[in-house]
Amino acid sequence: MSASTSQAAIPSLFRTCPSTGLKVHDHAERLIRAHAVVATVMLLVGGIAALLVLLTRWQAIHLLDAVWFYRILTVHGMNMLIFFIIFFEMAVLLFAGPILLNCRMPAVKTAWGAFGLMVLGMLLVQWTMWTGQADVLFTSYVPLQAHSNFYLGVILFAVGTLITTGIFFATLVVAKREKTYEGSVPLVTFGALTAAIIAVITLLHGAAIYIPTWFWSMGMMEVDAQVYRMVWWGLGHSSQQINVAAMVSIWYLLATLTVGGVVLNQKVSRIAFVLYILFISMASAHHLLVDPGMGSAWKVWNTSYFMYMAVLASMIHGFTVPAGVEMGMRLRGFTQGFFGWLKRAPWGDPGFSSLVLSVVVFGFVGGITGVTFGTEQINIIAHNTLRIPGHFHATVVSGTAMAFMGLTWYVIPLIFRKRIAFYPLVKIQPYLFAFGMLLFSLAMTFAGTFGAPRRLWDMTYSGAPFDVQYSPAMDIIIAVMAIGGLMGIVGGGIYILATVWSVFFGKPLPEGKEAEYVGSIPLGLIRRPWTETPATDEDPEAPGRFGAVPGTVFLVAIFFVAFVVYYFANWALLSFTWQVG
Amino acid sequence: MYENGIQSPKGVWWKPAHRAEKVWIAIAFGWCMVLFAMMPIWHLRGGQNVSGIRHKVEAADFRERTNEFIAAYQVGEDRGMPIVEPPPGSDIYLLGMMWQWRPILRLQEGAEYILHLSSVDVNHGFNLHPFNINFQVVPGYDYGLRITPTEAGEFRIVCNEFCGVGHHMMVGRVEVVSAEESRWGGNASGGDGGDPNGQAGGDQ
Incomplete structure (x- = not known):
């Protein structure tokens, strides 16, 4: 029933592949579990913080006082955007590496050491935040100052992350050398690889800003407020691009696991991932567009990620992921109309x-x-x-x-x-x-x-000297x-x-x-x-003149119209305001 | 034969894409070019840009300039904060500090000013309410923006960058008056005070 390729991949998921060695696999799994459990705890802490922030911003309740509002907002940002997401992403790397490539987990002790470092750094950050020594919000813009242990905690966490990422790269080498897979790495692993590469770029920005800021917090050097914003966002925004690359990989993974989604074209999807690596770290500029430190040429060039090539990448995935689901469903016989595949999903x-x-x-x-x-x-x-x-x-x-x-x-x-x-x-x-x-x-x-x-x-x-009135809405x-x-x-x-x-x-x-x-x-x-092997190798008959995936074509057309309308509506909104420049 | 996301593709996977994929990529690429072109086009044709006149500045120097500016053009006081009415076309100063905007500006409708923004302590956010014009105010940097108020009225400057526990109290005031009401309406415009642009001779 099954192609040999898929059978090779499945036993490894279920740990029945004798060639990999059960004991070694246990290490990968235990590491995944540890990262996943900590990620969930972080989500819980960040989620409770979310509730408190929400109930304060909801002016009808206005729960916390000002000091605790900003403190909990800091807790919310750090736990969600850094700790929850990155612990989970490390789990994803440990899955996309040893598990999907069917290979042993290299450098097990180092991996546990890295995990320990991440936990230690995280605890240091939590301690400074909860004791009111780091009321600086997620961005900690200099010259707002936190206790030096806040910056040290972030640095330790980042070092741990960097080591785990390095072990993921090592896994790719080990798998290749030990021939645990034939051909190229699966698309999901390829996507996770791009996320890992972006993680390295991101963490280097993090080192470039948190290490000087750590020294600054101990009175040993100066940090320019504008330079901080630029380099910090090289970390802050790029880390969200790790998320994007990891998320898109998971889209392909979930499409495969849930409905047997296929990869319409390996070349297209992989090029789109590479575009992320090439241009994504330019996005620091998104946060500096109305800053005094940079000129317009710099802003236009960087905010557009080299003429929107990273946006192009996302628009490609936005097509290929649903198209892969649609094709996977059509290959399984759900060929009715434009949306039969969606109805039967x-x-x-x-x-x-x-x-x-x-x-x-x-x-x-x-x-x-x-x-x-x-x-x-x-x-x-x-x-x-x-x-x-x-x-x-x-x-x-x-x-x-x-x-x-x-x-x-x-x-x-x-x-x-x-x-x-x-x-x-x-x-x-x-x-x-x-x-x-x-x-x-x-x-x-x-x-x-x-x-x-x-x-x-x-x-x-x-308490402000002048009142501020908002629209009654x-x-x-x-x-x-x-x-x-x-x-x-x-x-x-x-x-x-x-x-x-x-x-x-x-x-x-x-x-x-x-x-x-x-x-x-x-x-x-x-x-x-x-x-399952689909009944046919040929693209199934699809209605209309819209190619093999007409449903997806229709959906991305709606998306495109929404995009154009919203974009130009904002230019119109801008044109109504005071002249400035 | 298609692989799924967790299968290793064998052999050469560099194959031609489906027509629908190619068409979508072409459309997306074209759209990216439109997105890119709009920004330079707006620099040439649009009235709202961020270029400004940008310099580094020491906090003490900016405070000094602001004080000179206030001394030269102060016309009143509100709750201890000086009200300043500078001539159209001049350089005007707004200083952000924990937790106030200094001074109160009285501007003339339709006149252009160069608004200098800076901070003497931490980052602040300039939000002109209710127009929703936003700029970052960074200590050590002087952001000079040519602004033209388009209508008379009472406006607020709300700080929208977190700057400490008193952040929510950091509200400033801008008053925009018509050319007739303006102190400079007659003199500065060199006419009878009815010049709606009020710009000629603004440097006097």
């Missing part, structure tokens, strides 16, 4: 619904707003308003975190060998989370259009943001509850008995569509 599989929601919200909201706000002049009406967190919650939360969550429902049975607790709840989790975050992001974006600042404790400006918009945010937090809570319960108190999943556990593990693991 496993919408109750939380891996699949997470995939679709991640692609859609990331693309339509995160992507379009990001490119628009990252336009040099349009940034005048976006910089530091709620439009910015509106944008990045659509990318990092509804995009990256959503994809990570979707993958988790496969990782628990595959790596932890457990059934998923509260599975009926888990099936609705992606919808709750995605729609909540969508509402939240859109409301934030609208609030920012009216000028509402980000990172502000009190929108009534109590603002209260409603903020209430919608709060409701959306609460829905997202409930969705995140279900995720944490189900994963923690499954991993620590869950019922075991005997190997090879997946079919007996319908209703407690995702459908993809029961049908295992990635092992």
Whole structure:
């Protein structure tokens, strides 16, 4: 039934490949588990912080005082954007390396040492934040100063990350040399490789800024405020591009696992990944468009990632991922009409619904707003308003975190060998989370259009010498943001509850008995569509004159129209304001 | 034969793409060129840009310039903060500090000014409310922006970069008056005060 290639890949997922050696594999798995567990704890801490921040910005409740609001906002940013995401990404690298390439885990002790370093650095940062010695927010813009241990903690964490990334590169060498796979590395591993390369670029920026800032915090040198912003964003924005590359890899992975999605064209998808590596670190400029330190030529060139070549990459993946799903479904006989494949898709599989929601919200909201706000002049009406967190919650939360969550429902049975607790709840989790975050992001974006600042404790400006009046609609918009945010937090809570319960108190999943556990593990693991050989090698007959994937063509056409309309609407909005230049 | 995402492609995978893929990439590439071209085009044709006149500046020097500016053109005071009405066309100064914007500016509708922004302590964010014009205010840097208020009224400057626990109290004021109401309306425009542009002779 199966092509030999897929059979070679599957046993390794299930740890039945005798050639790899079970003991060594255990190390990779244990490392994945450790990283995943810490990532989830970080998500919990960051999620509680999210709730507190939300209930404070919701002016009707205004929970925290000013000191604790900014403190908890710092905690939220560091735990979500650095600790949760990077611990999870290290788990992804450990999966895309030893597991997918079917090889042993090299440098096991070093890998545990790196993990220990990351945990140590993280604890140091947590300690300074919670004791009020680092009320500087995620960006810690110099000359706002935190305790030197805050910077030291970040440096230790980064060193640990760099070592694990290095071990991932070593895994590729080991696998190649020991011939654990034939041909080229799978696309998912290739994507993870690009994420790892971007991680190295990012961490070098991090070293270039946090080490001098650490010395500065001890009074040993000066750091220029503008130079800090430029180099720091080489870390801050590039790290979000690690997320993008990791997320897109997970899109391809989830498409494979849930519906047997295929890679339409290896060349196209791989070139798109390479474009990320080449141009992504220029995105530091997105944060400096209305800064005094750089000229317009620099801003235009950098903010556009070399004439938008990284945007082109995302637009390519935005086509090839759904097209791969569509082709995979059509090859399995779901050939009816434009959207028969979508109608018959496993919408109750939380891996699949997470995939679709991640692609859609990331693309339509995160992507379009990001490119628009990252336009040099349009940034005048976006910089530091709620439009910015509106944008990045659509990318990092509804995009990256959503994809990570979707993958988790496969990782628990595959790596932890457990059934998923509260599975009926888990099936609705992606919808709750995605729609909540969508509402939240859109409301934030609208609030920012009216000028509402980000990172502000009190929108009534109590104690200020002059009053500030917002549009009467603002209260409603903020209430919608709060409701959306609460829905997202409930969705995140279900995720944490189900994963923690499954991993620590869950019922075991005997190997090879997946079919007996319908209703407690995702459908993809029961049908295992990635092992089936499609009926035909030829592209199936598709309706209309739109080629082999007409449904995807229709969907990207809608996306394109939305993009063009939103982009030019913002130019129009800009033209109404005071002349400035 | 297609591989999936977790299979290793064998042999040469450098194969021609589907037509739909090629068409989409061509459209996306064209759109990227439009996105890129719009920024230089707006520099030539648009009224809102970020170029400015940019210099490094010592905090003490900027504070000094601001004080001279206030001394030269102060017309009043509100809650202890000087109100300054500079002539159209002049260089005007706005200093950000924890947690106030200094001074209050009274500007003339339709006149152009060069607004200098800087901070004497940490980063601040210039947000002109309710127009939603935003600029970063960085200590050590003087950002000189040519601005032209397009309508009369009362406006606020809200700080939108986190600058410490009093961040939310950092609200400044801008007043825009018509040429008739302007102190400089008659003199500076060199006419009867009715010149809507109010720019001629603005340097007097």
